[in-house]
Amino acid sequence: MVKPRILIIEDDRSLAEVLGYNLEQAGYEVLVAYDGQDGLYQAQLKTPELVLLDLMLPVIDGKEVCRRLRARSETQEILIMMLTAKSEETDQVVGFSLGADDYVTKPFSVKVLLERIKALIRRGQGAPTDHEMIVHQGVMIDRRSFRATAGEQLLPLTRSEFRLLDALIRQPGRAFSRAELIDAALGDDAYVMERTIDVHIRALRKKLAEHADVIETVRGIGYRFRETTRETSR
Structure with a gap:
């Protein structure tokens, strides 16, 4: 069975390591990028099913990464879950307006995050059954x-x-x-x-x-x- 591939784009290496470990234990294939530019490159090259995207990133920030992923045909269908310390309502609205599928504010429970990821992937795989x-x-x-x-x-x-x-x-x-x-x-x-x-x-x-x-x-x-x-x- 092919494992769902998840790309973590997070400049906090300790957090990326914790997330990567827990995702692998949950049965996912994990890719990691520590800046927005490398994240975009890996997303285009390896087309993960889901991207965990921090907003405050070096080189290219998370909002621009999200915008570019949605603008390119080869990456526009990738699920995007934003991870950020910002919790203001306006930040969440901006995230969704750029095309994010879900939004999680730090700090968060890894267990809860894994359930959110599972739910998001399930929705993403929910291919229409009614052919009408x-x-x-x-x-x-x-x-x-x-x-x-x-x-x-x-x-x-x-x-x-x-x-x-x-x-x-x-x-x-x-x-x-x-x-x-x-x-x-x-x-x-x-x-x-x-x-x-x-x-x-x-x-x-x-x-x-x-x-x-x-x-x-x-x-x-x-x-x-x-x-x-x-x-x-x-």
């Missing part, structure tokens, strides 16, 4: 191929954005609360704030471009996928 294709308001989503389009344009969605769009488009007109969308897009074992969904919605609307208005804000509740075509006045 949905098309509504010019937007198409296909669980079988994990592809989505708006008009004729292929949408470069992250896993979370894909699941968010999938949940919305399959029940047009239904108002989803932010908590419901967290469960749908990130999984009920994700530890995130409701504001994180707003970040994902903004990113999703940007990628939808001229179709952005199919996702409507329901004031005081959350969001819904527009049920009917809007009439244009002449």
Whole structure:
């Protein structure tokens, strides 16, 4: 059985050593980089399943590493869990807006971290089993191929954005609360704030471009996928 490969990008060598030891004991193959530049190189060369990414890194900081991983086709599907001493809400929102899949603040329990990693990998491997294709308001989503389009344009969605769009488009007109969308897009074992969904919605609307208005804000509740075509006045 092939072991899931995890890349630790952490400049604190003692912490990297502790994490590496515990991950290996838990059955993972471990790679380690001590700065952002080497981390990017290893991620592109060895394509790990998950990256444990510190934010405060030498050479290239963690935010830029995350941005570059998400910008490159060969690394954009890698799961990213940010590790940082920062615990401010704004830092977490920025992390998710850059494409992080989860966010853990230091200090943390290694046991809890291992459970978070296991849950994140499980969500990442949760390939769609329903082969149904949905098309509504010019937007198409296909669980079988994990592809989505708006008009004729292929949408470069992250896993979370894909699941968010999938949940919305399959029940047009239904108002989803932010908590419901967290469960749908990130999984009920994700530890995130409701504001994180707003970040994902903004990113999703940007990628939808001229179709952005199919996702409507329901004031005081959350969001819904527009049920009917809007009439244009002449």
